[in-house]
Amino acid sequence: MDNKWMRLFLESETPFYVYKLKKGDSLIFQYSTNYKPVVIVFYGTVYMMKIFTNGESFFLAILTSNSIIDFNITSLGSNYFYYKVIALENTYFIKFIWLDSIANFKYLSNIFKLMDVFRYTLRQYENSSCILLHKSIRYRVIQLLLFLCREFGVLNNNYIAIPFELSQKTISYITGSNPITVNKIINDLSNKLLIKYISKKKNLVCYFSFFRYLHDIKIK
Template sequence: MKWLNYFLNFNIPFYIYKLNINDSIIFSKNINTNQPMIILYGIVYIIKNFDNNKKTTIAILGAENILYINSMKDDNCYYRIIAINKSFLISFQWKNLININRNLNHLIFKELIRIYIKTNTKYEMMNIIMSHKYVKNRVIQLLLLYALDFGNINKKDIKIPHYISQYTIGKISGTTRTTANRILRNLNYTKFIKYSTDKKISINIHYFYIAKMKNI
């Protein structure tokens, strides 16, 4: 874990959060934090909760992505970071990077810029997914994005290597578990996806390319 080694080797104070499946960290508008977090391992998604009870997913993030809640906070919402699988996040303070060796400082900030750009792409992709009017298209694009980011690709299919529940798929795509279950059953019936014996999802590579060409 590169970032953990950076902080240990150069005595940069840090704190590690461990999240099990469905564990969450909540950042309310009343909490003032200036501590970015880098995902060391695992996958999380971020829900933006508005005061009027409206919710929207703004990103799915994995290892080598960075979270900086202060840059997103406003007075009308709070954020919830939820783990899809076991995840480890490391937090630190900007001020502690200023006091380290100049050459190292340059190296770390160069790496931070790289992962910030990588992370920003994840926010943009989720914005495209959530802009779809129809829930089915949101679910399909969610599966495509998730499989591309975290799946194993071969000639026949793209396999998501861990279980992701219908409840989680529904929550991320902005619908109920019942609706997500109905859509997934239909995708399974049409052979767009299939389930393994341990309920892990694979996407048929042929239908994957069709969906991409149609820009679903």
């Protein structure tokens, strides 16, 4: 586990808190006018949802180590939604207050480190947004699997393994679908020998034939 962020905050004497989420657990955040909390993911992988009080939800991004989560971008309509961060694997966070960091980060190098994290996070948001570009739920599921293989995949002899549990319910949350539709898509891809659930249907692998299939249907 990389403790460079903990060292940075200790050296700058900036107050911070460390949180751990076990895989499948979640954190709820709401906009606050009293203080400006910021969270750095310094180990692990999460996905982030925007949840509205009417029950609707919207996938925002998949974030991994050295990402920053800033809930203070807007207060518009903040009484009508909250943010939910769900761990895809055991994940550690550092939470701090912006005003504390501004007062204590005396060195430009520390500020540059935070700027690098913002740039890296922006790229993750941009990459994640590709998942929802497709109107077809089938293509959204396929794009999600491609994204996870590209960003996190572990290469084996004839397949790429996604290294954390990915339930069909999680896929449905991210793609804005329902588990029944996702189940049909996953079963179809499995029957075509393109993907497979292993370890009691908890981990997905994508065979090399899956990527040839993507080339044929022009998914990139």
